[in-house]
Amino acid sequence: MSTASARRVIPGFGLTLGFTLLYLSLVVLIPLSATFLKTATLGWGKFWLLATAPRVLASLQLTFGTSLAAATLNLGAGLLVAWVLVRYRFPGRRFVDALVDLPFALPTAVAGIALTALYAKNGWIGAWLDYVGIKVAFTPLGIFVALTFIGLPFVVRTVQPVLEDLEPDFEEAAASLGATRWQSFRRVVLPALWPSLLTGFALAFARAVGEYGSVVFISGNMPMKTEITPLLIVTKLEQYDYAGATAIAVVMLLISFALLLIINLLQWWSGRRATTH
Amino acid sequence: MSATTRPATADAPFVRRILIGVALLFLAAFLLLPLLIIFTEAFTKGTAMYFAALREPDALAAVRLTLLVAAIAVPANTIFGLAAAWAIARFDFRGKTVLTTLIDLPFSVSPVVSGLVYVLLFGAQGWFGPWLRQHHLQVIFAVPGIVLATIFVTFPFVARELIPLLEAQGRDQEHAALSLGASGWQTFWRVTLPNAKWGLLYGIILCNARAMGEFGAVSVVSGHIRGQTNTMPLHVEILYNEYNFVGAFAVASVLALLALVTLALKSFIEWRSDHAI
Numbered sequence: 333m334s335t336a337s338a339r340r341v342i343p344g345f346g347l348t349l350g351f352t353l354l355y356l357s358l359v360v361l362i363p364l365s366a367t368f369l370k371t372a373t374l375g376w377g378k379f380w381l382l383a384t385a386p387r388v389l390a391s392l393q394l395t396f397g398t399s400l401a402a403a404t405l406n407l408g409a410g411l412l413v414a415w416v417l418v419r420y421r422f423p424g425r426r427f428v429d430a431l432v433d434l435p436f437a438l439p440t441a442v443a444g445i446a447l448t449a450l451y452a453k454n455g456w457i458g459a460w461l462d463y464v465g466i467k468v469a470f471t472p473l474g475i476f477v478a479l480t481f482i483g484l485p486f487v488v489r490t491v492q493p494v495l496e497d498l499e500p501d502f503e504e505a506a507a508s509l510g511a512t513r514w515q516s517f518r519r520v521v522l523p524a525l526w527p528s529l530l531t532g533f534a535l536a537f538a539r540a541v542g543e544y545g546s547v548v549f550i551s552g553n554m555p556m557k558t559e560i561t562p563l564l565i566v567t568k569l570e571q572y573d574y575a576g577a578t579a580i581a582v583v584m585l586l587i588s589f590a591l592l593l594i595i596n597l598l599q600w601w602s603g604r605r606a607t608t609h
Numbered sequence: 610m611s612a613t614t615r616p617a618t619a620d621a622p623f624v625r626r627i628l629i630g631v632a633l634l635f636l637a638a639f640l641l642l643p644l645l646i647i648f649t650e651a652f653t654k655g656t657a658m659y660f661a662a663l664r665e666p667d668a669l670a671a672v673r674l675t676l677l678v679a680a681i682a683v684p685a686n687t688i689f690g691l692a693a694a695w696a697i698a699r700f701d702f703r704g705k706t707v708l709t710t711l712i713d714l715p716f717s718v719s720p721v722v723s724g725l726v727y728v729l730l731f732g733a734q735g736w737f738g739p740w741l742r743q744h745h746l747q748v749i750f751a752v753p754g755i756v757l758a759t760i761f762v763t764f765p766f767v768a769r770e771l772i773p774l775l776e777a778q779g780r781d782q783e784h785a786a787l788s789l790g791a792s793g794w795q796t797f798w799r800v801t802l803p804n805a806k807w808g809l810l811y812g813i814i815l816c817n818a819r820a821m822g823e824f825g826a827v828s829v830v831s832g833h834i835r836g837q838t839n840t841m842p843l844h845v846e847i848l849y850n851e852y853n854f855v856g857a858f859a860v861a862s863v864l865a866l867l868a869l870v871t872l873a874l875k876s877f878i879e880w881r882s883d884h885a886i
Contacts, residue, residue: 342783343793348696352708355689359760360714363726366736370729409635416632419618420625428633430876434640436815437868437875439822440720441842442861445849446643449650449858456642481639500618507617513624516617542719545824545842549849562721566829569725574734581722592717596710 364585371582374575382579391561392583398472398560399540402479407533409480410487411525417488418495432489435482440545447478448550470552475560478546483536490532491525494602498524527602534598538591542584647865651858662859670836671844671860674752678827678840679820682759686816687809690767695801698775699783709772715764723761724829727754750832755840758826763816770812774805811878818871822864 371379382388417429435443451458451468461468468474498521506516544562551558559567561584568577615621620628652659662668693712697705715723729735731748741748748754782804786796802809824842831838839847841860848857 341787342699342780342796343787344695344797345700345702348692349700349702352689352693352696355692356708356711359757359764361711363730363761364714364718366730367722367726409632412628413632413636416629419620420629422629426876428636430872431636431640433872433875434644434868437818437822437871438644439824439842439845439861439864439868441824441845442647442822442864442868443643445845445857445861446647449646449854450642456646457638481643484639500616504617513620538717542717542722543825544719544721544828549846562719562825565719565721565725569728569829572734574729574732577725578729581719581725584719584722588717588719588722592710592714595717 367578367581367585370574370578374579378575379579379582382576383583385576387555387559388561388564388580388583390556391559391564394472394475394557394559395541395561398475398479399537399543401476402483402540403533403537405476405480406483406487406536407529410484410532410536411491411529414488414491414495418492432485435484440482440543441549443481444478444546444549447481447546448474451477451550469550470558472551472558474550474552475547475558478550479540479543482543482546483540486536486539487529487532490528490535490602494525494528495521527598531595531598531602534591534595538588538595541587541591644865644869647858647862650854651862654855658855659859659862662853662856663863665856667836667839668844668856668860671839671841672863674755674837674839675821675841677752678756678759679817681756682763682820683813683817685760686763687767687813689764690771690812691809693768694771694775694805695797697772699780712768712772713765715761720762720823720825721829724758724826727757727761727830731757749830750834750838752838754830755827755838758830759820759823762823762826763820766816766819767809767812770808770815771805774808775801778804807878807882811875814871814874814878818868821867 374382413432417425417432448469449455451461451474453459453462453467453469455469458468466473468477502520502524503516506520507513511519542562544560544566547560548563551560551563553559553563561580565577565580565584568574568580651662693708697709728749731737731741731754733742733749735749737748748757782800783796786800787793791799821840822842823840824846827840828843828846831840831843833839833843833847835847841864845857845860845864848854848860
């Protein structure tokens with residue numbers, strides 16, 4: 333037996349890898365490269381002019397600001413929910429655990445109209461907030477609510493397994509050395525959770541930056557005020573401004589790729605810190 | 610004293626109650642209320658109006674199109690997922706990490722941009738636009754474009770479930786089957802597939818939920834022609850923008866039910882695989 337066939341006893345390498353590469357190229361890589369090639373035909377000056385137009389910059393500022401705020405709320409709330417689900421036993425825990433994934437399963441347009449109905453001036457929550465003078469629907473606050481909804485599962489699902497695998501030894505040691513619960517949480521538990529917390533935060537942020545369906549209903553879509561970047565791309569396309577749409581899309585793609593790189597580094601870091609592997 | 614007998618990893622009862630209370634309040638406001646309001650709004654004018662809204666010809670056409678798109682996109686991405694998992698988990702080759710990252714790429718691209726890349730390729734002003742027009746073929750603002758955009762956004766689901774699963778299971782069972790004289794196909798059907806069936810089903814369910822619920826990417830390529838290129842989420846948007854709230858929430862409630870079924874199946878599979886080991 334030759335060495336090559338001894339190494340590859342399992343057949344089908346050429347077929348499956350070939351099909352994988354072909355399908356990946358046709359569906360993902362070639363279409364994405366076409367977008368960059370299209371931008372290249374614009375020329376650098378034209379691209380820069382389109383990508384830094386005041387309306388584009390205003391939308392980017394809004395998109396990043398609200399995404400950052402929503403991911404930050406999810407960082408705290410996600411840690412709390414993960415903690416409660418892992419450490420405590422209470423009736424309905426399994427149901428709550430399953431419900432956390434709702435934003436992954438519920439179509440974004442459905443989430444969008446539901447949140448708008450809830451936070452409109454006459455809605456279940458909106459009426460109460462309106463009473464104290466807070467307007468949510470059709471303001472940046474509405475975008476924040478929608479982005480919090482769609483980013484909710486990320487931190488919970490990245491922190492939960494790490495918290496489950498955390499050995500009680502360290503907390504017991506801290507307690508026996510006289511630490512209070514709060515001290516042992518801050519000095520022992522939290523440092524072990526940081527990589528997974530940051531990964532969840534980055535995933536929620538990346539998802540929020542590109543989000544469209546759940547936001548367009550609640551945001552009001554006013555240029556310069558409540559217009560997110562993905563919506564601006566759609567508006568430009570509807571006006572047959574392909575160059576403008578593509579320039580903004582390339583900016584968004586570059587941001588997505590940078591975030592993907594950061595997320596991969598964070599996951600590599602949390603993988604190294606995990607004690608079980 | 611109770612404080613001294615409590616284990617070091619347990620919190621004081623009042624801390625526990627407050628944390629559970631705050632977490633449940635947050636989840637109720639952000640997950641449960643949006644879910645409830647969909648069904649409440651759908652039934653505001655009675656069950657007769659609800660079912661009338663669902664039996665409307667345009668609504669039925671949207672259901673049919675959504676089912677058709679999922680029936681093409683899900684099997685296509687399932688076959689890809691199986692091929693990619695076989696190539697990546699059963700063989701060692703250079704560039705494996707890069708390939709795995711590239712497979713996840715569609716998840717980090719904004720849905721709107723996912724639609725836009727196909728407009729740039731197949732639209733009237735796109736690369737293949739003139740050629741398609743000469744041959745009287747239409748991709749954008751037609752069903753093929755909707756299918757392509759859906760395949761793009763649901764691309765990684767099956768592959769990313771199967772790759773880690775097959776890697777964790779190792780190659781020993783396949784080696785054993787092959788050394789006992791089984792062919793490659795026999796090994797795949799009788800050994801690999803039965804071992805991976807729950808992970809495969811998990812990926813298919815998530816892929817299907819996203820395929821039926823996708824909004825942003827499909828919205829860009831659809832053209833919104835009633836009864837022809839409207840999927841269910843797009844139909845929800847049209848009805849909502851026409852202030853037909855009962856109709857919009859009635860169609861939305863069907864999608865919400867699909868999401869709940871998805872979550873139930875997902876929990877069931879997680880429970881199965883926890884108890885199988």
